[in-house]
């Protein structure tokens with residue numbers, strides 16, 4: 662038995678809720694300063710009820726070969742990935758129009 666999506670009522674393999682959700686996010690990417698002058702990349706604005714944040718964080722960590730965490734609707738990646746983050750998010754199914762990179 663396949664799982665039924667609670668949003669659209671379709672079996673999960675037919676459900677496109679996450680695809681639609683990915684296209685309707687308002688994602689902001691920025692940097693946070695850490696100890697010793699290091700910077701981390703922070704992604705917020707992704708609706709964690711619509712998109713699997715942990716899974717997304719895992720994929721991004723693999724692509725950038727860095728550490729990171731997903732918590733409270735935010736993904737924090739170790740290091741500055743501002744240059745490539747938008748491209749990677751688009752590859753993962755997010756619409757470029759929804760991603761705002763705040764370079765500092």
Ligand SMILES: [Zn+2]
Pocket residue numbers: 666667668669670671676677678679
């Ligand atoms: Zn659905």
